[in-house]
Amino acid sequence: MFPYPSAEGLHVGNVYAFTGADIYGRFMAMQGKAVFEPMGFDAFGIHSENFAIKQGIHPRELTARNVKRFRETQLQRIGNRFCWNHEIQTTDPAYYKWTQWIFLQLFKAGLAVRKKAAVNWCPSCKTVLADEQVISGECERCNTIVIQRELEQWFFKITQYAQKLLDNLERLDWSEKVKTAQRNWIGRDEIDGTVQYHLRDWLISRQRYWGPPIPIIYCDRCGIVPVPEEQLPVQLPETENWLPQGTGNSPLADIPEFVNTTCPGCGGAARRETDVSDNFLDSAWYFLRYPCCDRADVPFDSAITAKWLPVDMYIGGAEHSVLHLLYSRFITMVLHDLGHIPFEEPFRRFRAHGLLTKQGGKMSKSKGNVVNPDGYIEEYGADTLRTYLMFLGPYDQGGDFCDRGIAGIRRFLDRVYQWVSKHKNTLQPNSPDLASQRRLHQTIHKISEDMQSLKYNTAIAALMSYFNVLQSKLSIAEVELKSYLLMLAPFAPHVTEELWQQLGESGSIHQQTFPQFEPEFLITEQVTVAVQINGRTRTTITVSPQASQQEAIAIARQTKAVQWYLKNQELGRVVYVPGRVINFVT
Structure with missing residues (x-):
């Protein structure tokens, strides 16, 4: 899941999530798969704008600064195999052109409607919120008590897909707690033979500045008119008066050169829609754009999409169960039904990682318990931090971050380095004895099984246990040492790459085949x-x-x-x- 580029930067909880996904990607690449691990920035929306307000810096300037920090001082240093030439940013007109295009497809299909309704209003954020963004009566962004207001807003008719969203859960290979959360949110009930759902239509209008303008024009003669596709993107105008008004109107309403336009239907005077769309629409389709982000003429190339999508493995937080994950399924289903893509579910497999806490609480700036990874990378190296985070506990359960054990992981990697350096010139070319072969293949089997099921902590424990066995041997066979480095490589990509080169091997260790166990040695x-x-x-x-x-x-x-x-x-x-x-x- 791509991150919000907040000014605080990544915390170790983010690194925990990204590392777990990367280890799986590296493991699958070593299984002979073609693996694509892209990265981008979910940079529009209330979260980014509220921080810009707090800092007194224009969100465009602050976002560019934050993205640079995320990319160049953090994400490029944590050891992930990100494909940077396919980076996307939701604030780029080349991206949100197609977010607006998706809105138009729903509008033309009768699935995007404007109606007056009682809506959730956050007095602090000064904007409406979708039902899914209200947690126990409070704004999920700022915890302000939400009130009800009557406003005309744009909605997506997600309710028309309620039953399909429910039915398809049965065949999805997803974490069960996420599927349960979606079932409960959709909430099918039968009362006197009538089927009812808890799910309500998705409210996407936002009375803010920092978002993609909704591509609609109002004409006194023609009514509601969609912006012609060839006129996209409707660019977010530059302005210094971008603070939220609290009046029910976006700051864009105060920019005459933006508001006043020509009706595409009759050519007469007309007005633009001044609300922007919710940033959950930006993230509801970003995975479709990654492989084809170099195409300016289409949102996604059909041949490339057929090769890489739907996503084979998606790893992220369970807190997005009824926000991002539900919205992504809906948008994918609509695009499928309209004939734009050949599949109706976006993610073949989804695994929810656990939550990394600090002193028992979720990391947040307001609690003052956010842990910055930069110092640990500087002192111990990215390999140590990666391995330590994965060793804290089961990946699907998370754990409490306490740095007392990180020095022990560094010592473990140091011992591996010294051991390889000691034996690299005295390796035995012959196969090891039967007992050694049994132990090697049992270890390969154990770690392969654990990696496939994201049980990283037990895989690391097996690596440590096997290393103790190898250290006690008087002589080391070449197959034992090389197999060990290959198994360690997804966790510690830098040190294993260096040691692989020291062995005189050509090519990257990460382009080698992961060791394969032979069943006869498992007895x-x-x-x-x-x-x-x-x-x-x-x-x-x-x-x-x-x-x-x-x-x-x-x-x-x-x-x-x-x-x-x-x-x-x-x-x-x-x-x-x-x-x-x-x-x-x-």
Whole structure:
């Protein structure tokens, strides 16, 4: 999920989210997949504008400054494989041209309507809010008590898709808590045979400055007229009077050169819509733009879209369950039904990561518990921070950030570096002994399974455990050392890349194939089982711990001792304690 470029910059909770997604992307690339990890900035909206108001800086200037800080001093240093030549910004006219185009497609389909209604009004933000942006009666941005006002506003008819949004959840490979949140929000009820839903139409009008102008023109003769597509984008005008008015009108209403225009229908005098659209519309389709952001003539190229979309794996916060994730599904369904894209669900798989807390509370500037990652990257390196964050707890549950253990992760990576440097010129070319091969392939299997299911903390624990085994060996086989670096690479991309080069390997370690386990080596070493006749031990056999009773009995009956003692005896029953004893009772 692309971030708001706030002036505070990324905190470690953001790095936690991005690192977990990147590790999965790196792992899949090493499985031979073509992997595309783009990045962008969700830079329009109330959040950015409110901070600009607080700082007394124009949001256009502040946003550009914040984006630069995010990109160049933070995101480019955390070790993610972002595809920067496909970066998008929602404030770029080349992007919001197509946000406006999407509005027009809904308008032409009768799914975007203007109506007078009682709406949620935030007295502090001085704008209307969608139902989904009101949490326990308060504005989700500033926690001000929300009041009701009668205003004419633009709505998207998401209610027409309520049943499809509900039905499709059954076939989505998503975190169950997110699916449950959407089911509850859509809220289907049947009262006297009539189907009703809790879901209400999506209110998208905002009486603010910092957003894409809604592409509508009002004409006394023609009524409500859509801006012709060839005239997009309707650019957000430059103005120094951008503060919210609180009157129910956007600051754009006070810019005559913007408001006054010509009707595309009759050519007469007309007025532009002065509300801007909610920034959740910007983010409801951004994943469609990433692969085709270099195309100025279309919002998305059909061939490229068919190759890369829908998204194979989406990782983000569960707090977006009934905002971004629900809106994205709706917009995707509409574009599919209008024939613009060949799929109706945007994300094949969605996994909600856990919340990273500080002293038990969600990180927020108001609480004063936001942790800036920059100092940790400076002191310990990005690899250490990445590995430490993933080791805090299960990725889908999060954990409480406490930096007491980060030095231990740095020592672990230092030991790996020193160990490789020590053995790089004395590696044994032959395969290791059977016990070593078993341990190697069991580790590969364990880590592969954990990576696939985002159980990063247990994968790191397995890496540490296996490293202790390798350190205790007198000689190291080449396959053991290289396999270890390849398994560590998604977590610590910088140090493993350097060590790979020290080994004299050509090409990046991240373009190599992840080690593959061989099933025959997953069988644990055999165990010794006592063989008894009427309770007295007469011999022993060795079997796999997984051996069935039938297999163990068959092996035991082949021994000379059992054959001799059972000769001319009538066998009553056989007792088998797996891995310990077989007792033949005559």
